[in-house]
Amino acid sequence: MDLTTLPFEKLTQTDVITASKLAKQVSDSPSAVSIVTAADIRTFGYRTLADVINSMRGLYTTFDRRYEYLGGRGFGAPGDYVGRIMVLIDGNATQDNLYNQAYIDNSGLIDLELIDRVEYVPGTGSVTYGNNALLGIINVITKKGSDFNSAQIAADVFSHGGQKQRLSVGKKLDNGVDVLFSASWLKSDGQDLYFPYFDTPKQNNGWAVNQDFEENRRLFGKIEFNGLSMQVASVTRTKASPLPKREDAFNRIYHLTDETSHASAKYDFNISQNLQSVSRLYYGLYEDKTLREYGPIDPKEQFRQNQHQGQWWGLDQKFAWTRFTGHTLVFGAEYRDDFKQEFSPVALDSKGQEKFRYHRFPYTNKTYSLYATDEFVVSSKVSANIGVRYDKPNAIDCSVDPCIRYAHKAAISPRLALTVQAEPDTTVKASYSQAFRLPNPYDISSSKHSDLFKPEQVTATELVLLHDVSPKLRLTGSIYHYVLADQVYFSSTTGAKFFDGQSRTHGLELQIDQSWAGDVQLRASAAWQDATDVEGLRLVNSPRSLGKVNLSWPALDNSLRIGLEAQYLGSRISKELRDGDDIVVRPGRPVGGTTLVNLTLTSAQRWYGLGASFSIKNALNRRYAVPASIALHANEGAVLDTMQMDGRTFWLQVSWDFWR
Numbered sequence: 001m002d003l004t005t006l007p008f009e010k011l012t013q014t015d016v017i018t019a020s021k022l023a024k025q026v027s028d029s030p031s032a033v034s035i036v037t038a039a040d041i042r043t044f045g046y047r048t049l050a051d052v053i054n055s056m057r058g059l060y061t062t063f064d065r066r067y068e069y070l071g072g073r074g075f076g077a078p079g080d081y082v083g084r085i086m087v088l089i090d091g092n093a094t095q096d097n098l099y100n101q102a103y104i105d106n107s108g109l110i111d112l113e114l115i116d117r118v119e120y121v122p123g124t125g126s127v128t129y130g131n132n133a134l135l136g137i138i139n140v141i142t143k144k145g146s147d148f149n150s151a152q153i154a155a156d157v158f159s160h161g162g163q164k165q166r167l168s169v170g171k172k173l174d175n176g177v178d179v180l181f182s183a184s185w186l187k188s189d190g191q192d193l194y195f196p197y198f199d200t201p202k203q204n205n206g207w208a209v210n211q212d213f214e215e216n217r218r219l220f221g222k223i224e225f226n227g228l229s230m231q232v233a234s235v236t237r238t239k240a241s242p243l244p245k246r247e248d249a250f251n252r253i254y255h256l257t258d259e260t261s262h263a264s265a266k267y268d269f270n271i272s273q274n275l276q277s278v279s280r281l282y283y284g285l286y287e288d289k290t291l292r293e294y295g296p297i298d299p300k301e302q303f304r305q306n307q308h309q310g311q312w313w314g315l316d317q318k319f320a321w322t323r324f325t326g327h328t329l330v331f332g333a334e335y336r337d338d339f340k341q342e343f344s345p346v347a348l349d350s351k352g353q354e355k356f357r358y359h360r361f362p363y364t365n366k367t368y369s370l371y372a373t374d375e376f377v378v379s380s381k382v383s384a385n386i387g388v389r390y391d392k393p394n395a396i397d398c399s400v401d402p403c404i405r406y407a408h409k410a411a412i413s414p415r416l417a418l419t420v421q422a423e424p425d426t427t428v429k430a431s432y433s434q435a436f437r438l439p440n441p442y443d444i445s446s447s448k449h450s451d452l453f454k455p456e457q458v459t460a461t462e463l464v465l466l467h468d469v470s471p472k473l474r475l476t477g478s479i480y481h482y483v484l485a486d487q488v489y490f491s492s493t494t495g496a497k498f499f500d501g502q503s504r505t506h507g508l509e510l511q512i513d514q515s516w517a518g519d520v521q522l523r524a525s526a527a528w529q530d531a532t533d534v535e536g537l538r539l540v541n542s543p544r545s546l547g548k549v550n551l552s553w554p555a556l557d558n559s560l561r562i563g564l565e566a567q568y569l570g571s572r573i574s575k576e577l578r579d580g581d582d583i584v585v586r587p588g589r590p591v592g593g594t595t596l597v598n599l600t601l602t603s604a605q606r607w608y609g610l611g612a613s614f615s616i617k618n619a620l621n622r623r624y625a626v627p628a629s630i631a632l633h634a635n636e637g638a639v640l641d642t643m644q645m646d647g648r649t650f651w652l653q654v655s656w657d658f659w660r
Contacts, residue, residue, distance in 0.1 A: 030385045030417030030431050032057075032464045032478045032509070034120040038143070041112050043552045043563040045600035045615030047158075047651060048112065049087070049104040049140065055548060056120050057476075057525035058509045059085075060569060061104065062541055064629040064643050065193075065212060066241045066256055068105040073122065073135050073482060074505030074531025074542045078575065079629025084437060086125060086133040089140045090231065092264050093129065096286035097310040097338045097365075099442045100132050106216045107237040107258045111166060111184050113154065113655075114220060116143045122478070124460050126413035126435035127387040130334070130369055134435045134458045135482070142222060142231070145170030145180040150609075154655035160212075161189030162651075169659075178224040187215040193242045197632060197640035198250045208242035208251050227268045234261040243630055243643070248295030253303070257289040276320040278332075286310045291348075300355045301347035310441075311340040318371075326377035334369040341365065341441045361399040361445040365438075368392045373415075385417040385431075393438055399445070408455055411436040429464040443488070452499045454486040476511040492535055492576070495583035503539060505531035520553040538573050540588055541627045545570035554604060563600040569593055574641040575631040585633060591642055594624035609657040614650075621648040 034056045036046075046052050050061045050068040059072040069076065070083035081101035087094050089110060095102055103109070118140050125133030148170030156164035166184035173179065190212025199206035216237035223230050241254045264282040271277050288308040294301070318332030341363035347355045373387030391413070395406040417431035439453035462480040469475060482505045489501035507529030514522040527546040531539040547568035555562055573588040600615040625642035632640040 030415075030419065030429055031121050031123045031462070032429075032466070032476050032511075034122075034511075036118045038116055040550070041115060041118075042602055042613060043561055043600065044550060044565050045563065045598065045602070045613060045617075045651060046112055047615075048106060049108050049110075049118070049138075052112070052118050053104060053120075053138065054567060055550060055565065057511050057548065058122065058507070058527040058529070058546060059120065060543065060546060062626050062629075063105075063645065064241075064626075065243060066239060066629070067101070067103075067107065069629075070102050070104055071541065073480065073507060074529045074539060075135060075484070075503075076542060077540045078627045081442065082132065082437065082440070084132065084134040085136045085138060086129055087138045087140070088129075089233070089262070090142055090229075090264075091139065091266075091280070092262060092282055093132075094260075094262065095132060096260065097284070097312050097341050098286060098288065098308055098343070098440065100437075100440045102138075103235075103258070103260065106186060106214060107235065107239070107260070109218070109233040109235050109260060109262060110140060110142065110220060111168075111182060111218055113152075113166065113168065114142050114180070114182055116141045116147065123431060123462055123480070124413070124415070124433040124435035124458060126391075126411070127371060127373060127389045127415045127433065130371075130389060130391050130413075131367065131393075131411075132437050134437050134456065134484070135460075142220075143170070143180065144172070144224065145178045145222070146172035148180065148657075150657040151659040152655055152657050154653055156186075156651065156653040158188070158651040159646075159649035160191050161187075163187055164653075176225055178222075180220070180222040182218070182220045184218045185216070187213075189213055190240065191646075193644070195242070195250075195640065197634070197638050198247075203250045211240050211242035211251065211254070214239045228265070229268075230263075230265045232261070232263045235259070243628065243640075245292070245630065246295065247632060249293060250295075252295065253291060253293035255291045257291070259285075259287040259289065261285040271319075274321060274323040278316075278318050278320070280316040281314075282316075283313045284311065300349050302350045303348035303352065304358075305346055305348055307344045307346055309340060309342050309344075310338070312336060312338040328375045329372070330374075331372035332370075334367075334371070336367045336369075338363075338365040338367075343441065343445050359399070361397075361441065363395065363397050363399075363441045363444070365393055365395040367394070378418075381421045383419045385415070385419070387415045389413040391436070395438070397444065406453075408438060411455060425468040427464075427466040429462075429466075431460075431462050431464075433460050434458065435460070453488070454499055456487055457485045459483045459485075472515045474513045476509075476513070478509045479507075480509075481506040487534075489534060490578070490584075492537065492584050492587065495578065498534075501534045503531060503533045505529055505539075505542075518554065519558075521551070523550045524548065537587075540575050541572050543570035543572050543593065545593075559603065559605050561602045561604045563598075563602065565598040565600075566595065567598075568595045572627055574627040575629075577631050577633045577639065577641065586639075588627075589641070591625060591627055594622055596620075596622060606657060611655050611657075613653045615652075617649045617651070618647060623647060 053059045061068045062078045081099035083102045087102040122136040125137040151169045154166045164186040168182040170180040193208045195206045219234045221232050236259045238257045266280045268278045288306045290306040292304050314336035316334040321329040343361040345358045369391045371389035375385045392410040393408045397404040415433035420428045435458050437456040460482045465477045467475045485502045487501035509527045511525035525548045531542045549566045552563045570593040572591045576588045577585040597619045598617050599619050602613045603611045625644050628643045
């Protein structure tokens, strides 16, 4: 089945892998699932996973010219690496084990041309995936070699001196082995950016020159045969940042280099007619090699380079049992060993020679997990999903002597969901669940009170309505309420740091999916959310309203497809300004909302294997800013708490399929 060509009414009957790690129908999932297919990615000119996420109901991203940060359901502080929404590739968690960051920009592992579809399952996911799946799960399903059945080369050019080349080879061999390999390279010169805050002669009159370039290299390989699937993925990305962490380092070198590699093997087979086994072995490697140049400082430490590294491996064994009529029981165990989590910055002289090491913060963590879910039929119109997961972490900090073992309690993550088929065309779902997030090594190493950190806990309730008005029109609505406990926060008056903060969010999301004769497709969504911290103050970078419209239609006798996208992002609050003692100098201020319009023209048919796509992003050339991840203030009252975004940009891709 080719998902990329299915209209909406067929897509709603396709399998969703994420919801239970077993195939099931969208209408049966205990949440309101969103799906973006490969056809959508091409039609609307998405270039990164962040672009895909920005098109999804209730989600948004924030770019600080270093990374794109994921936000949703009221939570999305700029510079918050965690994001609290887990990102998977074919069911494998991609977050590193130092920051727990979800890499959704050009630091991500996968080129979008290799993606079959992206699934977003809102709500907690710890029952299935454990640590860090607090607010939702995004699963990226990659294509198979048979989806290409050829070799494909692609060349892209885009604004600000950007270019990209890709080679992908995919085929299903006569013996049934399915093979896919891809390699790509991207480079962008970026822009010279002006910051009024730094507008002094000593700081180049506020201009950051050659401080916005970017490049990345990606490799991906996948092989499948008779239930066995193996894949490897690797990415190296360097991004220059124009915004320094220290004011005296403006317009100096600040290059972020991230290297990520993943490998996994999965074997899926039937033990008997009623018992299925899925075994998965995985390995991950992450390195942070960020290089920063200081301002006036000892020449022996003109540069500081991160030599941070994380490595982990794990084994997940699950079974699906359908022995009893009306029940699907999924149970299993997982072991994960984060055997290396080390922060180790070094000082370099003006020639780049290492002079000394500032410190070493080595950590390890072993997590043992058990889980079980049962989806069963209560009556002809009611089904239930009950699940629970047990996770026992064993974290050790060896940055001190003797090593410290963190006494984190075992985490119990329950879930209860009911699905009521009120009418053949109307489905109502209600769910209650809990999830957790362990403090990561970055949290601990950057604090003087590492022993006070607690695992964050979230309690979530949600009510979902799905109604098919007609075979080509579906309405989706959801109401939710989250309570996130044991968060780190600073008092807005005293500046004191606490480790038992609590934030709340409740919201409403609506979406319509409509198709018409002639292959005209519409998806429109609106979201309202209200998120406050323990003091009742509005959360930073949390827009109260979001709106998305995606419309596409064929043109020129079906030889061209036009994709028109509009996104509204409501006003937000910037980061508060703090002094050296963490006392609030000024609370965060409102940052205005904006509406962006994107237009993409795509060849719907290939001519001698050639295809093309042309996109205009921010077609109305809106000038807008987003809350910055670093808030700075000067004695004379100057403030930097927002980051200016790009105006109108262009992207052209030409691809050629050969060797069929």
